[in-house]
Amino acid sequence: MADLKRRNTRQKDAVRHALGEAIGFVSAQQLHLVLKNHGSTIGLATVYRALADLAEAGEADPLQSKDGELLYRACTTSHHHHLICRACGKTVEIEADRVEKWADEVASEHGFTQPSHTIDIFGTCSACQ
Amino acid sequence: MADLKRRNTRQKDAVRHALGEAIGFVSAQQLHLVLKNHGSTIGLATVYRALADLAEAGEADPLQSKDGELLYRACTTSHHHHLICRACGKTVEIEADRVEKWADEVASEHGFTQPSHTIDIFGTCSACQ
DNA sequence: AGGCTTATTGAGAACGATTGTCAATAACTG
């Protein structure tokens, strides 16, 4: 389990940048297409690996889409949740200590430890009515 | 769009029953294996179709697992959420009007309509510590 | 700058969950 030394590569930076430009949550395949269209020769597997790394580093938030795809979004590092437009993907970050506390309380009330949670809100944004 | 007439089949009943026996959330493949082990000759595709039907009818709750699998559980028909043990899958149904209201308010505060949400709590249950 | 070590890349194969195809079967109707 000797931790391996991470290297900074031009590819990982490209993924980070493309993710930052994206509007809402995007898939690895979408990002790969965008990068290709911009002239990059980056491989699809590399995009998958870079996104997984960014998510582990807290630089990206992962989201299981309704149809089983794994989507990512560039995010602030503090814990938060998302309000997502079903039509255009526009996303608002949500913070609510009350709900965080509620989730942990529910867990401990039932004798569950090491609580974590998944909370996402969906809707149609004002521009997409 | 002529709605087609649903038929009651022995296979769908078998899936419904097997789902009821299951401990927590289970996958179509798991149910298929269980049914096979009990002597059934049901096809895998049929299990997938039956579960999708049950979910649409509100008789089962779907859950996207962390690793992209679609899991199901026999549930009450009223709206609720789940507290799930990461180790053994034991599941507790949670109802909390406060949180329901909060989610809808967050949506409307940001101009989002037709709100819906995904809320799941995970932890390690007392038996699995 | 030059050379060494090894993490990272990219192309393609492999994988696993899910869905589509289609002839055979079996629910319902009357």
Next chain:
DNA sequence: CAGTTATTGACAATCGTTCTCAATAAGCCT
């Protein structure tokens, strides 16, 4: 019971993701 057609089951096909592995290039040390 006979006719209509929704449903079944075996298999192929799809799709997102991961694996494999030889080639490349970061980081490090002269």
